[in-house]
Amino acid sequence: MLGAAVNGHRELVYVPNTNSNDVYVIDPKTYKVVDKFYGGPEPQHVVPSHDLGTLYVASDEVPTGGLVPIDPRTGKSGKLINVQDVYNLYFTPDGKQAIVVAEAYKRLDFYDPATWRRTKSLSFPECGGINHMDYSADLKTMLVSCEFANRMIVLDGVTHKKVRQFDLDVTSHGMPQDVRLTPDGKNFLVADMHANGVYVFDGAATKRTGFIPTGNGTHGIYFSRDGTRAYISNRGEGTVTLLDTSTLKPITKWRIPGGGSPDMGGVSADGTVLWLSGRYDNEVYAMSTKDGRLLARIPVGSGPHGLTVWPQPGRYSLGHTGNIR
Numbered sequence: 001m002l003g004a005a006v007n008g009h010r011e012l013v014y015v016p017n018t019n020s021n022d023v024y025v026i027d028p029k030t031y032k033v034v035d036k037f038y039g040g041p042e043p044q045h046v047v048p049s050h051d052l053g054t055l056y057v058a059s060d061e062v063p064t065g066g067l068v069p070i071d072p073r074t075g076k077s078g079k080l081i082n083v084q085d086v087y088n089l090y091f092t093p094d095g096k097q098a099i100v101v102a103e104a105y106k107r108l109d110f111y112d113p114a115t116w117r118r119t120k121s122l123s124f125p126e127c128g129g130i131n132h133m134d135y136s137a138d139l140k141t142m143l144v145s146c147e148f149a150n151r152m153i154v155l156d157g158v159t160h161k162k163v164r165q166f167d168l169d170v171t172s173h174g175m176p177q178d179v180r181l182t183p184d185g186k187n188f189l190v191a192d193m194h195a196n197g198v199y200v201f202d203g204a205a206t207k208r209t210g211f212i213p214t215g216n217g218t219h220g221i222y223f224s225r226d227g228t229r230a231y232i233s234n235r236g237e238g239t240v241t242l243l244d245t246s247t248l249k250p251i252t253k254w255r256i257p258g259g260g261s262p263d264m265g266g267v268s269a270d271g272t273v274l275w276l277s278g279r280y281d282n283e284v285y286a287m288s289t290k291d292g293r294l295l296a297r298i299p300v301g302s303g304p305h306g307l308t309v310w311p312q313p314g315r316y317s318l319g320h321t322g323n324i325r
Helices: none
Strands: 012-017 022-029 032-038 044-050 055-059 066-071 089-090 098-102 107-112 117-123 130-135 141-146 151-156 162-167 176-181 187-192 197-203 208-213 220-224 230-236 239-244 251-254 262-267 271-277 283-288 294-299 308-310
Touching: 012 044, 022 044, 022 294, 032 294, 044 089, 044 308, 055 089, 089 130, 098 130, 098 230, 107 239, 141 187, 151 176, 176 220, 187 230, 187 283, 220 262, 230 262
Parallel strands: 130 176
Antiparallel strands: 012 022, 012 308, 022 032, 044 055, 055 066, 089 098, 098 107, 107 117, 130 141, 141 151, 151 162, 176 187, 187 197, 187 220, 197 208, 220 230, 230 239, 239 251, 262 271, 271 283, 283 294
């Protein structure tokens, strides 16, 4: 069910390595590294463009940073585009603006994605470690994590003005990470690395509705191709929790043999393989979505982080490593 926008794109897994400033490219059929290139100063995530035609390596070493474009038809990289502190990258639903998450400066910077010239900047001093986000199903609301402030902020999806905030309380030193809307649009899930679980908010981000313990160092959230399961990486214990997205109940937990540090990743287009970076072990894990079996453990560069599995089904990208609608 791949769209015309990704026709002819190579099947590859792109792994940005934050400490070695490079990107490793893996062939998902052979589980072998087939290429390596410069990822910019401190690369964090590989992000599909709104029209799915380009992949961007987002790098955020302050006071510099930048974007390295990748042609997904060839898997080859282009020249670094100088953009300050691109910890993460998102897009407005119409694709007219790119939203750079300037984490170190507690800002959201808006750019024309055609010229990469900044058009406006919004400061959120109360949101230390501004980090991950996702949109509600109607695209009118954005839920944003504040990694170093133990809170979430809610923005109007059109004006980008703050409308409310949630101070998190499961632990006093919480560290909210990945933010994902469930495929049915009914709930937001927020992984918290220090609370060791997932906060639940209603689909309009008007109230917090629950908390689900999952494991030590809860970090990333990914969905099965049919939308019925969430794969939640627990970086601190080397496990993945399987969550039923309708009941919001844990089903089981998969353990990486010998341990590991599963961080960010994605699911293959056919839904059969879960890919995760091993942040502190300089490796990537490929796991069967059928039973959690480890299919491959692939050595990569230093500090692998926001890897992207490409291509993916969908019409357009809202950003991050694959928030695609």
